[in-house]
Amino acid sequence: MIKLKIDNIEITVPQGSTLLKAAAAIGIQIPVMCHNEKIPNHASCMVCAVKNKQKGEFIPSCEVKATEGMDIDCNTEEVTAFRKDALELLLSDHVGDCEAPCRISCPSFMDIPRMNRLIAQGNFKKALEIVKEEIALPLILGYICSAPCENACRRKQMEGAVSICQLKKFTALEDSKSGSYYLPEKLPETNKKVAVIGAGIAGLSATFHLLKMGYSCSVFEKNAKAGGSLLNLAEEVLPAEILHIETAILRQFGAEFIFNTAVNALDIKKDFDAVLIASGENTKDAALDFSGDGFSTVHEGIFACGSVVKTVKMAVKLVAQGKQAAAEVDAFLSGKSQQYAVQFNSKFAKLKEEEIATYLMESTAEDRIDPSQGRLDGFTAIEAMAEAQRCLRCDCRKASTCKLRIRSDQYGAQQSKYKIAERKTIRKYFQQDILVYEPEKCIKCGLCIKILETHNDLTGFAYIGRGFDMHIAVPFDKSLQLAIAGAAAECIAACPTAALADFNPEENH
Amino acid sequence: MKKDITAIVDGIVAAKGKTVNKVIPVLQAIQQEFNYLPSAALERVCETTEISPSRIFSVSTFYTQFRHQEQGKHIISVCVGTACHVKGAMLVYDAFRRALKLKDGCDTDADSLFTLTKVACLGCCTIAPVVQIDDITYGMLTTEKVPEIIQDFLSNRQDNTSVRKHQPKHTANLKDEIRIGLGSCCVASGSSAVRDELEKTLENNSIAVNVKQVGCVGICNQVPMIEIIKDNKSTAIYTKVMAEEVRKIVLKHFKSGNIFNEAGNRLLNYIEDLVVDHFPVSSRKYSPEKRDTPVSEYLNRQINIATEHRGIIRPLDFEEYMKLDGFVALKKSLFEISPGDITAIIKHSGLRGRGGAGFPTGVKWELVKSAVSDEKYIICNGDEGDPGAFMDRMLLESYPFRIIEGMIIAAIATAATQGLFYIRAEYKLAVKQITAALEICRKHNILGENILNSNFSFDITLFEGAGAFICGEESALIASVEGDRGFPSLRPPYPSEKGLWGKPTLINNTETFSMVSWIIRNSAEAFNNTGTLHSKGTKVFALAGKVKRGGLIEVPMGTTVREIVEEIGGGIANGRMFKAVQIGGPSGGCIPASMADIPIDFESLSSAGAMMGSGGLVVLDDTDCMVDIARYFLSFTQDQSCGKCTFCRIGTRKMLEILNKICSGKGSEQDIVALEQLALKTQKGSLCGLGKTAPNPVLSTLSYYRNEYEAHIHGSCPGGKCKDLIKYEITEDCIGCTKCAQRCPADAIAAKPHELHLIVQEKCIKCDSCREVCPVNAVILK
Numbered sequence A: 001m002i003k004l005k006i007d008n009i010e011i012t013v014p015q016g017s018t019l020l021k022a023a024a025a026i027g028i029q030i031p032v033m034c035h036n037e038k039i040p041n042h043a044s045c046m047v048c049a050v051k052n053k054q055k056g057e058f059i060p061s062c063e064v065k066a067t068e069g070m071d072i073d074c075n076t077e078e079v080t081a082f083r084k085d086a087l088e089l090l091l092s093d094h095v096g097d098c099e100a101p102c103r104i105s106c107p108s109f110m111d112i113p114r115m116n117r118l119i120a121q122g123n124f125k126k127a128l129e130i131v132k133e134e135i136a137l138p139l140i141l142g143y144i145c146s147a148p149c150e151n152a153c154r155r156k157q158m159e160g161a162v163s164i165c166q167l168k169k170f171t172a173l174e175d176s177k178s179g180s181y182y183l184p185e186k187l188p189e190t191n192k193k194v195a196v197i198g199a200g201i202a203g204l205s206a207t208f209h210l211l212k213m214g215y216s217c218s219v220f221e222k223n224a225k226a227g228g229s230l231l232n233l234a235e236e237v238l239p240a241e242i243l244h245i246e247t248a249i250l251r252q253f254g255a256e257f258i259f260n261t262a263v264n265a266l267d268i269k270k271d272f273d274a275v276l277i278a279s280g281e282n283t284k285d286a287a288l289d290f291s292g293d294g295f296s297t298v299h300e301g302i303f304a305c306g307s308v309v310k311t312v313k314m315a316v317k318l319v320a321q322g323k324q325a326a327a328e329v330d331a332f333l334s335g336k337s338q339q340y341a342v343q344f345n346s347k348f349a350k351l352k353e354e355e356i357a358t359y360l361m362e363s364t365a366e367d368r369i370d371p372s373q374g375r376l377d378g379f380t381a382i383e384a385m386a387e388a389q390r391c392l393r394c395d396c397r398k399a400s401t402c403k404l405r406i407r408s409d410q411y412g413a414q415q416s417k418y419k420i421a422e423r424k425t426i427r428k429y430f431q432q433d434i435l436v437y438e439p440e441k442c443i444k445c446g447l448c449i450k451i452l453e454t455h456n457d458l459t460g461f462a463y464i465g466r467g468f469d470m471h472i473a474v475p476f477d478k479s480l481q482l483a484i485a486g487a488a489a490e491c492i493a494a495c496p497t498a499a500l501a502d503f504n505p506e507e508n509h
Numbered sequence B: 001m002k003k004d005i006t007a008i009v010d011g012i013v014a015a016k017g018k019t020v021n022k023v024i025p026v027l028q029a030i031q032q033e034f035n036y037l038p039s040a041a042l043e044r045v046c047e048t049t050e051i052s053p054s055r056i057f058s059v060s061t062f063y064t065q066f067r068h069q070e071q072g073k074h075i076i077s078v079c080v081g082t083a084c085h086v087k088g089a090m091l092v093y094d095a096f097r098r099a100l101k102l103k104d105g106c107d108t109d110a111d112s113l114f115t116l117t118k119v120a121c122l123g124c125c126t127i128a129p130v131v132q133i134d135d136i137t138y139g140m141l142t143t144e145k146v147p148e149i150i151q152d153f154l155s156n157r158q159d160n161t162s163v164r165k166h167q168p169k170h171t172a173n174l175k176d177e178i179r180i181g182l183g184s185c186c187v188a189s190g191s192s193a194v195r196d197e198l199e200k201t202l203e204n205n206s207i208a209v210n211v212k213q214v215g216c217v218g219i220c221n222q223v224p225m226i227e228i229i230k231d232n233k234s235t236a237i238y239t240k241v242m243a244e245e246v247r248k249i250v251l252k253h254f255k256s257g258n259i260f261n262e263a264g265n266r267l268l269n270y271i272e273d274l275v276v277d278h279f280p281v282s283s284r285k286y287s288p289e290k291r292d293t294p295v296s297e298y299l300n301r302q303i304n305i306a307t308e309h310r311g312i313i314r315p316l317d318f319e320e321y322m323k324l325d326g327f328v329a330l331k332k333s334l335f336e337i338s339p340g341d342i343t344a345i346i347k348h349s350g351l352r353g354r355g356g357a358g359f360p361t362g363v364k365w366e367l368v369k370s371a372v373s374d375e376k377y378i379i380c381n382g383d384e385g386d387p388g389a390f391m392d393r394m395l396l397e398s399y400p401f402r403i404i405e406g407m408i409i410a411a412i413a414t415a416a417t418q419g420l421f422y423i424r425a426e427y428k429l430a431v432k433q434i435t436a437a438l439e440i441c442r443k444h445n446i447l448g449e450n451i452l453n454s455n456f457s458f459d460i461t462l463f464e465g466a467g468a469f470i471c472g473e474e475s476a477l478i479a480s481v482e483g484d485r486g487f488p489s490l491r492p493p494y495p496s497e498k499g500l501w502g503k504p505t506l507i508n509n510t511e512t513f514s515m516v517s518w519i520i521r522n523s524a525e526a527f528n529n530t531g532t533l534h535s536k537g538t539k540v541f542a543l544a545g546k547v548k549r550g551g552l553i554e555v556p557m558g559t560t561v562r563e564i565v566e567e568i569g570g571g572i573a574n575g576r577m578f579k580a581v582q583i584g585g586p587s588g589g590c591i592p593a594s595m596a597d598i599p600i601d602f603e604s605l606s607s608a609g610a611m612m613g614s615g616g617l618v619v620l621d622d623t624d625c626m627v628d629i630a631r632y633f634l635s636f637t638q639d640q641s642c643g644k645c646t647f648c649r650i651g652t653r654k655m656l657e658i659l660n661k662i663c664s665g666k667g668s669e670q671d672i673v674a675l676e677q678l679a680l681k682t683q684k685g686s687l688c689g690l691g692k693t694a695p696n697p698v699l700s701t702l703s704y705y706r707n708e709y710e711a712h713i714h715g716s717c718p719g720g721k722c723k724d725l726i727k728y729e730i731t732e733d734c735i736g737c738t739k740c741a742q743r744c745p746a747d748a749i750a751a752k753p754h755e756l757h758l759i760v761q762e763k764c765i766k767c768d769s770c771r772e773v774c775p776v777n778a779v780i781l782k
């Protein structure tokens, strides 16, 4: 047995234990990336580094064995900074989008590529479900969104952006014609009541999300119908019918509308657990002080969002605010900590000329499709599917499981820290519809090589070159099928990033 | 063709073996055969051996030696080692590209006659810049000589063998002797031609004199050198001898037996009487008796331990080695003292490893000795990857028996069972000499079963390193011997505990081993009398760069930088100013001239931010740019990084990118700060010595020459080296000779006889040709 100190705690571990295991024994979780318990491999990423206090050295805890009398730091600022440095170096040599650029530029963070894929498959219902996770009013936005997402769309470089906004409208219109509206599953009833003041975009959006989270919602509107500023729009911009359907959906979902009623938040507070003011630009009340954190006001339990706080022109931003305000109300009422921080995103600027063909491998070469029935009525189903197929699938296949992303998020790593010379060129290789290999997402841990070494019948992978240009490839230019074959799932599971990823992760979840 | 490959590969596999550890020797043999690695050959290897496709690719793409593309008929290797770099290797490289009309991204000419590559140090630094075409080496190049050299190669390549076996015809009891050095530098400088001419002259004139081919004479940038010994006394040394001059030199000292030549001889004496100093044209005669001659100054400051009998001993002459106390230490170790005594002597001598880190050799031997195992290995590290060092090469070429003796003594002391030389494949002569020496030792029962009839058995094999700086690092070296990529592994466990094939292994540097027999023979005290408190004995340095006299020197530890540069090296060449020395190569740093009184030993160098490293010592003058030097080393280390760990793989590359930015004049103050921070992070975060020391050249230049970095930020390169920041201009001194215009490869100068010439800046490619050729130094750098 070996005695040592980890974070000033004396412990005894069996001979041969790594520092990683020793720390785990006293509940200290050290992050790992290139390490995999089942696969013998060398330390390389340095994300698991700890400090040997006596020697002043930073060492990889996943490989270094505990020795008698060691004194190890796992959680000091210095150690944390070191791990962040390692991550930032890795990120500087990493080319990929965690989330697609369209999604990032959507103020409401709609999962656009996912929606596109579902539409392309003809699964319009599921597509709408994805849309509604982030966007409460897809039908309305389908008509009036200024679509910043399309401006960011990578497809803009080739035959025009994907018609994201029209596609979203299409899913919502399909739903509206189906006779039974899609209503998401609600969380368990909380028995708490929220008053929303104002049935404009922000208020309606918040109402949708609050209902979903299990609150009962009363919407007070001084006008005779819902819509707020939308009511000023011309019929050829936003048909009245559309506003009507969207309100009907909310009502079906459980919203109680109280029209023709102007209320004062401070007055009605006593009847509700929380109040959200979303009454729009022209209803400012001198008695209310909005200077709180986020969407809260100085008045306990009273929140405010939308133009009543500060004029917001873009409809999708109001939709986003409604969603975020609802989350804050929820946090307040449930006592949970509010979690709306933006997750880490690996990004890169424009596609290079030579990358276009690579990206088109997952798409079609078509031009942007204009709806044959006119922009107001939008796509037919066939057009929608064809247009959705134009999506390049920019989002990462392991966006939610990638260790590099999770650690970068955890340590607040900045990808732009070492942006000096030109980035590497993205390549993608496919093993039929089983696996995708993207070398520019590889952190060179070598786990895949080690796994494939145990399969004698396979060609396997090899390291090519050394130093910065080192990469992983199939010997003799053989196919991925010969290299990996049946070991694909094993490699995908071990690969810490999306360098090796499931071709179709969503279907397998 | 396919059938052919199969048969050849099968032959190679049969000769080398089928186990995974044979992958490098098999690849080397394939490349020897085809000049590159044809894919079909590699597939055949995988079919017929234990070597997997994954291994063969991982290994063959790791080492620089291996080529996967078909090559031109001849390979031109431009040395871009440190000494060559500071003497303008890149300009020479560019000149070759132009002369061969190579297109961007392509290294083989249109006729597939030549392939151009860069190599790190050919070990002839003293005659830098150096280029090797196949086996022929050309030194002291300038851009303008490039086309001539290609021509010369094409017309001469048949009769140019680098070293020939020579059996002198007149060996019987001769008092007279002519010595000629045949180390790599010597050969590169033309000493084979001189030797041929010498033999021809002796033959034609029936002169009975012994011609003795000795190893490196140490004074590498004055070679070819001929030493005349008459009546057992050195009478004259001629340096920089050209083949045409040999006849005159010989006939001056030895009477021709052939009456025909008398007239010629008389004429010769007549010429000599006229101008002693300028005869023959390029060679000078020094009498070793006179103490103030440059040669004696060069040699007299030195103490020869590793290089004992330098310039006298014939590398492969076993009898001579015996006569000069060879294997006395071995016999003592076998028959007179115990293994424990050996280790005690080495420990007491204070000898520290010469491979860089300076680990006490005796302590290391004790560790291996106390490791319990029925098999133990001894490895002589002759990888010498520092691009500005060639000591180990010289030692291996010139004193093979001494190193072997050191290894056997180490084996006795540690109870080792097997020995291994690990030598870079580029060191062709060293490989050849060691192979031959091992064979001779076996013949004389110095190696093999029951050495010298003792009960100790030990043998040594040789492994050719395939070109990766990291394989000088001991754990990476072991990985490569085992048939893997040269990925270092975490230490502990150290090789002394778990080394080659998991067995206890003693790894010492070549120079370390070459000191052993001297110490055992002369006592620990004799060794530790010399040197400083913590660094005992002598150290061999490869002195190169901007000094007047460069070469292999062996000086006591504690000798100052100034003594080496000014006294041994004769000061700075061409009347320039002494600026700094770079010590320790890619892991080392710069010592500025203002600190030249620092004694050279392990501790002093480290505290000055440099490092003993391998012992490369490159002298820099005021035309050298310190930012460029830092960039040079970083481009080397980032290329040589094994790629395993994050900080080294990416950190060194990012440092290089920042340095490139600064050198191109696009840097900012923040870039200097970012560079410094990243250097510190890389030092802290890298897993092995390569990455941990790679930032040293940056940190040391930043601490002594930050002002030069700042100058680059503000748009100027004080040393006049960074192409983006300099301009060539012609001054009023121009005499209108048109030479520059004729030379300019970019048509940037119009020929206007007798008029002031002008460089069109937009066209100028900064190749330096005009400046080289101008007879009145009218072309200047701005």
Ligand SMILES: Cc1cc2nc3c(=O)[nH]c(=O)nc-3n(C[C@H](O)[C@H](O)[C@H](O)COP(=O)(O)O)c2cc1C
Pocket: B352, B353, B354, B355, B356, B357, B358, B359, B361, B364, B381, B382, B383, B384, B385, B386, B469, B470, B471, B472, B473, B474, B475, B507, B508, B509, B510, B512, B614, B688, B689, B690
């Ligand atoms: C990157 C790197 C390169 C090295 N290159 C060499 C080398 O070329 N020759 C050498 O003897 N030692 C080299 N070393 C040092 C060896 O790892 C080892 O310490 C040495 O061979 C031990 O011999 P010594 O104790 O006699 O010095 C290198 C170390 C590192 C980290």
Ligand code: SF4
Pocket: A094, A095, A096, A097, A098, A099, A345, A346, A396, A397, A398, A399, A400, A402, A403, A404, A405, A441, A497, A498, A499
């Ligand atoms: S591999 Fe990880 S870090 Fe890279 S884009 Fe994908 S999720 Fe983001």
Ligand code: SF4
Pocket: A100, A101, A102, A103, A112, A113, A116, A152, A153, A154, A155, A162, A164, A390, A391, A392, A393, A394, A395
């Ligand atoms: S191509 Fe698809 S995933 Fe990529 S940005 Fe455009 S819509 Fe988004």
Ligand code: SF4
Pocket: A441, A442, A443, A444, A445, A446, A447, A448, A449, A472, A494, A495, A496, A497, A499, A500
């Ligand atoms: S592709 Fe292989 S080497 Fe690269 S990160 Fe994934 S598992 Fe590691």
Ligand code: SF4
Pocket: B470, B487, B488, B640, B641, B642, B643, B644, B645, B646, B648, B649, B686, B687, B688, B689, B690, B691, B692
């Ligand atoms: S420091 Fe560099 S050479 Fe050493 S293991 Fe890491 S990557 Fe390889």
Ligand code: SF4
Pocket: B730, B733, B734, B735, B736, B737, B738, B739, B740, B741, B757, B770, B773, B774, B775, B776, B777, B778, B779
């Ligand atoms: S070589 Fe010199 S002197 Fe001759 S023309 Fe050019 S600049 Fe003038």
Ligand code: FES
Pocket: A031, A032, A033, A034, A035, A043, A044, A045, A046, A047, A048, A049, A060, A061, A062, A063
């Ligand atoms: S080095 Fe330990 S997890 Fe990567």
Ligand code: FES
Pocket: A105, A106, A107, A108, A109, A110, A141, A145, A146, A147, A148, A149, A165, A168, A316
């Ligand atoms: S739906 Fe996201 S910006 Fe339009």
Ligand code: FES
Pocket: B079, B080, B081, B082, B083, B084, B085, B120, B121, B122, B123, B124, B125, B126, B128, B129, B130, B387, B388, B389
């Ligand atoms: S021969 Fe070129 S640097 Fe040594």
